[in-house]
Amino acid sequence: MIWLATRLVFHYRVRLAVTLAGVIFSAYLTLAELALYIGMMENATSIIRHAGADLWIASKGVQNFDFAKPFPLAVTTRLTDSPEIVWAKPIMLAWGFLKRRDGAQEQVEIIGYDPAAPVGGPWAMASGQAGDVGAGANIILDESARQQFGDLRVGMSWELNDREVRLVGLSRAARTFTTAPLVFASYDLAQEISGAGGHGGMTAYIAVKLRQPADAGKTIETLRSVLPDNEILTTRTFVKRTILYWTVQTGMGAALGLTAALGLVIGAGIIGQTVFASTMEHIGEFATLKAMGASGRELNTLILAQSVIPSVAGVSVAAALALLSRAPLATTGVTLAVDPYLIGFQFVLTLSIAIAAAHVSIRKVRRLDPATVFRS
Amino acid sequence: MVALLEARNVSKRYGQGAVTVTAVDSVSFAVDRGQIALIIGPSGSGKSTLLSMLGCILRPTSGAILLEGEEVSALPDRDLPKIRRASFGFVFQAFHLFPFLTARENVETALRLHHTPRQMRRTQAIELLARCGLEERANFYPGSLSGGEQQRVAIARALVADPRILLADEPTASLDSANGDAVFAMLRRFANETGKAVVMASHDPKARGFADQVYTLTDGRISPASPLTLAARPSARPIRDRRAVQFATLAEAIEKLDPVIRPRPATDSAQALRP
Ligand SMILES: Nc1ncnc2c1ncn2[C@@H]1O[C@H](COP(=O)(O)OP(=O)(O)O)[C@@H](O)[C@H]1O
Ligand SMILES: [Mg+2]
Numbered sequence: 071m072i073w074l075a076t077r078l079v080f081h082y083r084v085r086l087a088v089t090l091a092g093v094i095f096s097a098y099l100t101l102a103e104l105a106l107y108i109g110m111m112e113n114a115t116s117i118i119r120h121a122g123a124d125l126w127i128a129s130k131g132v133q134n135f136d137f138a139k140p141f142p143l144a145v146t147t148r149l150t151d152s153p154e155i156v157w158a159k160p161i162m163l164a165w166g167f168l169k170r171r172d173g174a175q176e177q178v179e180i181i182g183y184d185p186a187a188p189v190g191g192p193w194a195m196a197s198g199q200a201g202d203v204g205a206g207a208n209i210i211l212d213e214s215a216r217q218q219f220g221d222l223r224v225g226m227s228w229e230l231n232d233r234e235v236r237l238v239g240l241s242r243a244a245r246t247f248t249t250a251p252l253v254f255a256s257y258d259l260a261q262e263i264s265g266a267g268g269h270g271g272m273t274a275y276i277a278v279k280l281r282q283p284a285d286a287g288k289t290i291e292t293l294r295s296v297l298p299d300n301e302i303l304t305t306r307t308f309v310k311r312t313i314l315y316w317t318v319q320t321g322m323g324a325a326l327g328l329t330a331a332l333g334l335v336i337g338a339g340i341i342g343q344t345v346f347a348s349t350m351e352h353i354g355e356f357a358t359l360k361a362m363g364a365s366g367r368e369l370n371t372l373i374l375a376q377s378v379i380p381s382v383a384g385v386s387v388a389a390a391l392a393l394l395s396r397a398p399l400a401t402t403g404v405t406l407a408v409d410p411y412l413i414g415f416q417f418v419l420t421l422s423i424a425i426a427a428a429h430v431s432i433r434k435v436r437r438l439d440p441a442t443v444f445r446s
Numbered sequence: 447m448v449a450l451l452e453a454r455n456v457s458k459r460y461g462q463g464a465v466t467v468t469a470v471d472s473v474s475f476a477v478d479r480g481q482i483a484l485i486i487g488p489s490g491s492g493k494s495t496l497l498s499m500l501g502c503i504l505r506p507t508s509g510a511i512l513l514e515g516e517e518v519s520a521l522p523d524r525d526l527p528k529i530r531r532a533s534f535g536f537v538f539q540a541f542h543l544f545p546f547l548t549a550r551e552n553v554e555t556a557l558r559l560h561h562t563p564r565q566m567r568r569t570q571a572i573e574l575l576a577r578c579g580l581e582e583r584a585n586f587y588p589g590s591l592s593g594g595e596q597q598r599v600a601i602a603r604a605l606v607a608d609p610r611i612l613l614a615d616e617p618t619a620s621l622d623s624a625n626g627d628a629v630f631a632m633l634r635r636f637a638n639e640t641g642k643a644v645v646m647a648s649h650d651p652k653a654r655g656f657a658d659q660v661y662t663l664t665d666g667r668i669s670p671a672s673p674l675t676l677a678a679r680p681s682a683r684p685i686r687d688r689r690a691v692q693f694a695t696l697a698e699a700i701e702k703l704d705p706v707i708r709p710r711p712a713t714d715s716a717q718a719l720r721p
Contacts, residue, residue, distance in 0.1 A: 071558075073558070074544075074547075074555065074558075075525050077546055079553065081545075081546035082546070195539075253636035348465075354540075354542060355542070355544050355545075358536075358542040358544075359555075360527070360535050360536075361501070361503055361530065362530065362531065362536065362555070362556060362559060363527040363528065363529075363531025363532070363534075363559055364531075364559055365527050365528075366527075368559070405543055430489065440503050441494075441495075441503050441504045442499045443503075443536070443538055443540075443542055444494035444495075444497065444498055444503075444538065444615050445494070
């Protein structure tokens with residue numbers, strides 16, 4: 071019966087083309103929206119996820135990684151002698167302006183970390199190393215900043231908040247949700263630029279590595295009692311909180327979600343309409359098959375296959391298009407996070423739609439009286 | 447001896463309550479191997495209704511349909527597709543070919559329902575199409591075949607899975623006279639040579655010449671009518687084993703009979719076939 075469905079589907083080429091175009095469009099729409107969302111969320115949480123820490127100490131009420139109120143670094147001294155903690159490293163966050171070659175000032179997000187143990191620093195390098203920021207006025211820019219700053223080469227001089235800095239490395243795939251380019255610097259330089267410096271220093275976060283990550287609960291409780299004015303978060307909670315913040319606060323979740331849902335609705339409409347129209351057009355042939363002794367199961371298979379074939383073909387093309395559009399979109403700073411899981415998810419969504427769409431036709435054909443074949 | 451297919455006091459009423467139509471009214475008759483039973487009657491007399499009951503497509507309101515003595519009209523709905531697939535071939539006035547399949551694929555569809563292996567399917571379909579004079583049309587879609595050719599493809603499809611009974615509802619009503627004759631001749635030949643029973647509804651007067659029994663249906667009531675030329679009845683010849691049948695003569699006859707597609711002048715089909 072799958073054979074019969076294939077012949078039926080491919081015989082009516084114009085209908086197939088229209089259906090395919092519709093399914094491709096709708097599946098691409100959904101896939102792209104979901105991938106955009108995932109891409110943005112990956113960027114928004116990339117530093118948290120790549121720091122290798124189990125716990126984060128932040129100022130009270132922190133909502134997302136990019137907006138942090140600095141607190142005195144002095145609190146770390148209370149941690150280092152704790153046996154559960156392997157290390158506790160400050161990560162400074164500041165906003166500044168990097169001067170472009172044409173003189174314009176571009177806002178950047180500066181991440182300051184300890185060059186000796188680069189927690190919070192870049193995790194993938196195109197050239198140089200995370201530790202290269204050293205003790206001087208050195209910075210690492212992300213490759214993607216070429217979009218704003220043009221040619222980027224190690225050794226170049228730049229002006230960061232009117233201070234001359236030297237580019238010592240290029241990181242890879244380090245972006246923020248805000249689209250402001252990331253500038254990695256030493257903790258000291260970041261602090262200096264932020265103007266928050268002074269007595270003993272300030273930090274945006276302290277990233278903590280535990281000896282027994284499984285026993286985090288106990289350590290968190292201890293830390294909360296020792297540091298009542300700070301927020302103690304696990305990496306997982308911090309990631310979730312950041313995602314929730316950007317999803318809800320920016321309305322982005324609703325906007326992307328709505329478009330993704332719209333894609334599904336369009337897909338459902340197109341597949342449903344095609345399958346039903348085709349069933350009605352071929353209702354005589356269904357009656358003939360029934361008269362010839364085709365079983366209910368065989369007829370269901372025929373209708374299902376008729377619905378599933380263009381759906382699977384359409385979603386495959388949409389997935390290929392999504393994969394192909396990753397690179398060109400990346401050059402414009404947009405991350406389209408299409409991975410096998412997302413494609414699989416889209417397959418399942420589209421297949422469910424195809425099966426639901428076939429259901430109406432299946433019921434129609436089940437009730438069809440084969441005696442209609444005798445009417446001319 | 448038990449008849450191959452028998453209707454016993456079969457009635458069909460459509461509708462409910464005050465507005466019922468008795469389409470078939472206490473019909474009894476039987477048909478045997480190698481026999482053609484013809485049912486004639488005006489439009490609305492119940493011919494199609496009777497055929498669909500005989501073919502286990504429609505359940506009688508009362509009475510029984512017996513297939514080799516088994517009361518198939520008493521079987522549950524879920525058993526009927528299997529009975530139809532195994533025992534009946536259907537031919538309709540409107541052909542009902544699958545327009546998206548070639549002639550060969552149309553014929554193969556019946557074998558697919560029987561899960562016949564691919565190679566055997568292909569061989570049998572081609573062979574039967576050839577016997578129906580359609581070897582050169584095997585890869586044509588129904589849309590590019592003449593009416594006569596389409597009906598012959600439909601007959602091949604109805605016969606390819608080797609059913610015992612062929613039910614043909616006005617098989618020539620959509621055809622011109624010469625093509626109609628070819629169809630009658632084919633049915634006659636299959637009945638003779640393969641022992642199939644044929645029940646045919648038709649109001650083509652020429653059909654009588656090909657039938658063993660003729661019944662008239664009037665307002666759902668059946669009565670026997672005598673065939674015109676009983677003496678010249680082609681089925682008077684003995685039934686041969688279907689596996690050993692030579693179809694060459696049939697193909698020849700059809701070739702002569704289809705003036706729409708064959709350049710040769712048409713000859714009278716009945717003449718061509720009679721000894
Ligand atoms: N499905 C149906 N519902 C109601 N009445 C029907 C139905 N099918 C046929 N009839 C009626 O039954 C009678 C016999 O119809 P039919 O068997 O089609 O006759 P024929 O094939 O001889 O033209 C007609 O009066 C027709 O209107
Ligand atoms: Mg009729």
